[in-house]
Amino acid sequence: MNPGDRVRVERAEQTFEGVLLxxxxxxxxxxxxxxxxxxxxxRDDADVxxxxxxxxxxxxxxxxxxxxVEFDPDLPTISLISTGGTIASTVDYRTGxxxxxxxxxxxxxxVPDLAGRANYRGRVVANILSENMTTDVWQDLAQAVYDEIxxxxxxxxxxxxxDTMQFTxxxxxxxxxxxxxxxxxxxxxxxxxxxxxxxxxAVCAVEAAKSDCAEVMVCMHxxxxxxxxxxxxxxxxxxxxxxxxxxxxxxxxxxLGRVEYDTEEVTFRHEYNERGAQELALSADLESxxxxxxxxxxxxxxxxxxxxxxxxxVLEGTGLGHVHSDWAERISELVDDGTTVVMTSQCIExxxxxxxxxxxxxxxDAGIVEGEDxxxxxxxxxxxxxxxxxDDPATTMQEPIAGEITDxxxxxx
Amino acid sequence: MNPGDRVRVERAEQTFEGVLLxxxxxxxxxxxxxxxxxxxxxRDDADVxxxxxxxxxxxxxxxxxxxxVEFDPDLPTISLISTGGTIASTVDYRTGxxxxxxxxxxxxxxVPDLAGRANYRGRVVANILSENMTTDVWQDLAQAVYDEIxxxxxxxxxxxxxDTMQFTxxxxxxxxxxxxxxxxxxxxxxxxxxxxxxxxxAVCAVEAAKSDCAEVMVCMHxxxxxxxxxxxxxxxxxxxxxxxxxxxxxxxxxxLGRVEYDTEEVTFRHEYNERGAQELALSADLESxxxxxxxxxxxxxxxxxxxxxxxxxVLEGTGLGHVHSDWAERISELVDDGTTVVMTSQCIExxxxxxxxxxxxxxxDAGIVEGEDxxxxxxxxxxxxxxxxxDDPATTMQEPIAGEITDxxxxxx
Numbered sequence: 001m002n003p004g005d006r007v008r009v010e011r012a013e014q015t016f017e018g019v020l021l022x023x024x025x026x027x028x029x030x031x032x033x034x035x036x037x038x039x040x041x042x043r044d045d046a047d048v049x050x051x052x053x054x055x056x057x058x059x060x061x062x063x064x065x066x067x068x069v070e071f072d073p074d075l076p077t078i079s080l081i082s083t084g085g086t087i088a089s090t091v092d093y094r095t096g097x098x099x100x101x102x103x104x105x106x107x108x109x110x111v112p113d114l115a116g117r118a119n120y121r122g123r124v125v126a127n128i129l130s131e132n133m134t135t136d137v138w139q140d141l142a143q144a145v146y147d148e149i150x151x152x153x154x155x156x157x158x159x160x161x162x163d164t165m166q167f168t169x170x171x172x173x174x175x176x177x178x179x180x181x182x183x184x185x186x187x188x189x190x191x192x193x194x195x196x197x198x199x200x201x202a203v204c205a206v207e208a209a210k211s212d213c214a215e216v217m218v219c220m221h222x223x224x225x226x227x228x229x230x231x232x233x234x235x236x237x238x239x240x241x242x243x244x245x246x247x248x249x250x251x252x253x254x255x256l257g258r259v260e261y262d263t264e265e266v267t268f269r270h271e272y273n274e275r276g277a278q279e280l281a282l283s284a285d286l287e288s289x290x291x292x293x294x295x296x297x298x299x300x301x302x303x304x305x306x307x308x309x310x311x312x313x314v315l316e317g318t319g320l321g322h323v324h325s326d327w328a329e330r331i332s333e334l335v336d337d338g339t340t341v342v343m344t345s346q347c348i349e350x351x352x353x354x355x356x357x358x359x360x361x362x363x364x365d366a367g368i369v370e371g372e373d374x375x376x377x378x379x380x381x382x383x384x385x386x387x388x389x390x391d392d393p394a395t396t397m398q399e400p401i402a403g404e405i406t407d408x409x410x411x412x413x
Numbered sequence: 414m415n416p417g418d419r420v421r422v423e424r425a426e427q428t429f430e431g432v433l434l435x436x437x438x439x440x441x442x443x444x445x446x447x448x449x450x451x452x453x454x455x456r457d458d459a460d461v462x463x464x465x466x467x468x469x470x471x472x473x474x475x476x477x478x479x480x481x482v483e484f485d486p487d488l489p490t491i492s493l494i495s496t497g498g499t500i501a502s503t504v505d506y507r508t509g510x511x512x513x514x515x516x517x518x519x520x521x522x523x524v525p526d527l528a529g530r531a532n533y534r535g536r537v538v539a540n541i542l543s544e545n546m547t548t549d550v551w552q553d554l555a556q557a558v559y560d561e562i563x564x565x566x567x568x569x570x571x572x573x574x575x576d577t578m579q580f581t582x583x584x585x586x587x588x589x590x591x592x593x594x595x596x597x598x599x600x601x602x603x604x605x606x607x608x609x610x611x612x613x614x615a616v617c618a619v620e621a622a623k624s625d626c627a628e629v630m631v632c633m634h635x636x637x638x639x640x641x642x643x644x645x646x647x648x649x650x651x652x653x654x655x656x657x658x659x660x661x662x663x664x665x666x667x668x669l670g671r672v673e674y675d676t677e678e679v680t681f682r683h684e685y686n687e688r689g690a691q692e693l694a695l696s697a698d699l700e701s702x703x704x705x706x707x708x709x710x711x712x713x714x715x716x717x718x719x720x721x722x723x724x725x726x727v728l729e730g731t732g733l734g735h736v737h738s739d740w741a742e743r744i745s746e747l748v749d750d751g752t753t754v755v756m757t758s759q760c761i762e763x764x765x766x767x768x769x770x771x772x773x774x775x776x777x778d779a780g781i782v783e784g785e786d787x788x789x790x791x792x793x794x795x796x797x798x799x800x801x802x803x804d805d806p807a808t809t810m811q812e813p814i815a816g817e818i819t820d821x822x823x824x825x826x
C-alpha cells in the first residue's frame with residue numbers, strides 16, 4: 001500500500017474508494033475520492049484493499065497532512081459548486097481558469113466557518129461574473145449538480161454571482177428533479193469589506209443543503225442584520241436591490257423558509273418537496289432562441305423584429321399584460337410564423353389577465369399565451385426549457401412545474 | 414343681455430368672462446367660461462357687462478338649470494383632466510371621442526362625492542387605455558395642464574389609466590415647472606365593481622390638488638382598505654401589482670405624503686415644493702427616438718440593433734448596472750455614432766455603480782452614463798426630455814430635476 005495506489009477503505013460501515021495520497025501522520029489514511037475530494041480516515045480499524053497499484057505517480061510530500069480534511073461519517077456530504085461571482089473572490093483557486101481542482105480543503109480555506117458542519121466536495125463549473133452567464137453554463141451546471149447528487153451528495157450548494165442568480169436558479173428548477181436540496185448563494189459585498197455577507201450566506205446555505213427541503217432555493221440575507229438568511233424558491237425570487245445584502249425577495253409571498261445563523265435552525269413556512277420524494281432526473285435541453293422584450297411607452301412595433309424567426313418571445317407588458325394596440329397585428333404574424341409568445345407583466349407582482357380590456361383580448365386573438373403570475377425572467381427561462389422538452393409548450397407554460405406559478409398570489413403578505 | 418352674449422360678470426370681488434347660457438331660474442346667471450366650464454353666479458349684486466352680442470346661437474332650453482353647478486368663491490378651482498383609463502369609464506362622455514365638452518357637471522356626474530370640495534373645470538385630452546399612450550399625448554396633456562394653471566386653476570387632477578401612469582407623471586414632472594399641485598389618479602377596478610377604488614382615489618386626488626405641495630404626484634390607494642391614499646412623486650412611483658388597488662409604490666423611500674379619506678387631511682413626510690414657489694413654465698419638447706432595452710441572460714448583442722441611429726438608449730442592466738461583457742464593444746460603437754446610452758438597473762431599488770467590477774468599468778469606458786438610482790422608465794422619459802432640452806444631456810441625466818434622483822436611497826424604510 002503506497003501513495004498512488006487505487007484503494008478501497010472500509011471503516012465504521014463506510015466505504016471509500018479512490019487514490020491513496022501521502023500522509024505525514026501514521027494515524028491517518030488520506031484518500032482522493034473519484035468525486036475529486038480528499039478524505040482523511042482514521043487508520044484504526046480501517047480495512048484497506050489495494051485495487052490497483054501506482055495508478056498515479058505521486059511524489060512524497062506533495063500533499064501535506066495539515067491540509068487534509070477529516071471525513072466525519074456522522075456528517076452529511078455537501079457538494080459546493082462554484083460558478084464565480086463575488087463570493088468566489090474568497091476562494092483561492094489555483095488558477096483563475098476553470099478547473100476541477102477545488103476540493104474540501106479549498107472550501108474550508110474560503111469559509112473556515114463551514115468546518116464541522118458537513119463533509120465537503122468542491123467543484124468549479126465556471127469562474128465568471130454572473131452577467132456573463134449563458135445557457136451553456138446553465139447546462140454544465142445542471143449536469144455537475146446531477147453528477148454530484150448521483151455520486152452521493154446529500155445536498156448541493158451553488159456559489160453564484162448575484163446579478164443573474166435568479167435566472168440560473170430558475171433554469172435548474174426546471175431542468176432537475178432532485179431528491180436533495182440545491183441551494184444557491186452568493187455575496188453582495190466582497191470578503192475584503194467589513195460588511196461582507198459571504199460567511200453567513202455560505203454557512204446558512206450549507207445548513208439549508210442539509211435540510212429536508214429537496215428544492216432549488218436561493219439563500220441570502222433576510223435583513224440588513226446578520227440574524228438569518230431567507231430561503232427563496234428559485235423560480236419566485238428576484239434581486240430587488242443593487243447593493244443591499246437583503247436584496248433578494250420572494251415575489252408574491254413570504255419566503256419559503258429561513259435559516260437562523262446562530263442556532264442553525266432551518267424552518268419552512270410553506271409546503272415543499274421533501275428529501276427523497278423525487279427521483280433524480282435531468283432534462284437539460286434548452287431552446288436558446290428565446291427573447292424577452294420589455295414594452296414601454298414610445299416603443300415602436302419594429303422592436304418586435306428582435307423576435308423574427310425566434311422560437312419564443314416573452315413580452316414584459318404593462319399592467320395586466322398589455323402592449324400598444326398597434327402591436328397585436330405584428331404579434332399575430334410572429335405567432336403564425338411559429339414563435340410562441342408569452343405575456344408577462346412588468347408590475348412584477350400579480351397575475352396577467354388579458355380578458356379584462358379590449359386591448360388584451362386583441363392580444364389573445366393574436367395568439368399570446370398568458371404567463372399567469374410568472375416572473376418575466378422565470379418565464380423566459382421556462383420558455384427555453386418548455387420549447388425543448390414539451391410537445392405542447394404553450395400548455396406547459398401555463399402549468400406549474402417548479403413553483404413558478406402560484407394558485408393565487410398573496411402579495412405583500 | 415341674452416343667452417349667447419359674451420359677458421363679463423363681477424360679483425363678490427370675482428370676475429368671470431364668457432358666454433351667457435340659458436338659465437331657468439331668475440336668481441342665477443350661468444356663464445360658460447373660456448376654459449370650457451360653466452359657472453352659476455348668484456344674480457344678486459352681480460354687475461354684468463355685455464362685451465359682444467350673440468357670439469353663439471344658443472337655443473333656449475339647451476342647458477337646463479338643474480345641471481348647473483353653483484360656483485362657490487370660497488372654494489379653490491380644480492381642473493379635472495381626463496386622458497382615459499378605467500376611472501374614465503365612470504365619466505359619461507357625450508361621445509367616446511376626444512372632446513372639450515367635459516364640464517363641472519360631468520365631473521360631478523362621474524363622482525358625486527366630489528361635490529362641495531372645489532369648483533371644477535373638466536377637460537378631456539384623450540380617451541385611451543394607457544398602454545396606448547404616446548409622447549404626443551404627453552405633450553398635449555402638458556399643454557392642457559399648463560393652460561389650466563395659466564387660466565387660474567388652483568390645482569389639477571389628471572385621470573389616467575394605471576398601466577403607464579408612472580411614465581406620463583414622469584413626463585409632466587420634467588416638462589412643467591408648476592406653482593400648484595398636479596395630481597394623477599386612476600382606478601384599478603372599474604366603477605361597476607363593488608371593490609372599485611375610483612371614488613376614494615378621485616376624492617383624495619382633489620384634496621391633494623388643494624394642498625400646498627406644488628409637485629407632480631400620483632394619488633392611489635395606500636393599502637387594500639379604504640382608509641387613505643398615498644401621494645407618490647411622479648418620478649419615483651411604480652405600478653408594482655397587476656390588479657391590487659394598492660399597486661402603486663414609491664421606490665427607494667416611503668411615499669411623499671398621504672390623504673386620509675375620512676378627515677380629508679393631507680400630510681407630507683418629506684420636503685416638497687410649496688405652492689407658488691415656482692413660476693409656471695413649460696418645456697414640452699421631447700426626443701422620441703429613445704429606446705429602453707432590458708438585458709436578460711441569453712440575449713444576444715444583436716438586440717442592440719434596436720438602438721441603431723437612435724438619439725438615446727436606456728439599458729436596464731443587472732445588479733449594479735451590467736450587461737454581458739460582449740456588449741461593451743457594440744455599445745462603444747453606438748456612443749461613437751451619437752447615441753446617449755444610460756445604464757439603469759432591473760433591480761429597481763438601489764443605485765447603479767459601474768466602478769465596482771471590471772465588466773462595469775468596461776461599460777464606462779464604452780461611454781455609458783450611469784443612471785444613478787433612477788427608475789428605468791423614468792430614465793427613458795428623462796432622456797427623451799434631456800435630449801430635447803439640454804445642451805449636455807449626459808450631465809443632465811445625472812442631476813436631479815424633479816426628485817427622480819435621490820441623494821441616497823433609503824429602501825424598504
